[in-house]
Amino acid sequence: MKKFTMKDESFICEHCHKEVSKLNYTARDHCPFCLYSKHVDILPGDRKNTCQGLLKPVSIEKFKDTYKIIYRCEKCGAYHKNIMAKDDNMDLMIELSTHPE
Numbered sequence: 001m002k003k004f005t006m007k008d009e010s011f012i013c014e015h016c017h018k019e020v021s022k023l024n025y026t027a028r029d030h031c032p033f034c035l036y037s038k039h040v041d042i043l044p045g046d047r048k049n050t051c052q053g054l055l056k057p058v059s060i061e062k063f064k065d066t067y068k069i070i071y072r073c074e075k076c077g078a079y080h081k082n083i084m085a086k087d088d089n090m091d092l093m094i095e096l097s098t099h100p101e
Contacts, residue, residue: 005045014038015054023085030055030069032087035096039073039080051076059100060084060093067093072101 008022015036022028027045030037037055042048053075060067061081068081069088084093 003043003046005043007045007047023087025086028085029082030057030085030088032085033089035069035089035092037069037071037080037082039075039078051078055080056101057092057096060096069093069096070100 006027008024008027010019010021010028012018013020013031013034013036016031016034018031018033020028020031020033035057037057039051039053039055040047040049051073053073055071056074057069058072059070061070063083067084069084071080071082072078073080
């Protein structure tokens, strides 16, 4: 099982440049406005990945009673998944579900 280190941090999105606040119920791991993330972890929250590329949202998948956003790293090409947050842009989530990359 993966070790999870809680890192609920505010940040400026490197894709859309908006200020993103903490999530306050679990770790904030992507921008709720554009859904982009950053390739920073090897294990969740460890911040040890040297890639540091932007993770582009390319699709979604059903996960329990919610969804996971599927990402492709624009730098190294790796795929990654994050659970959607309550404040994510639903228009973009719908777009990903109907037009995956």
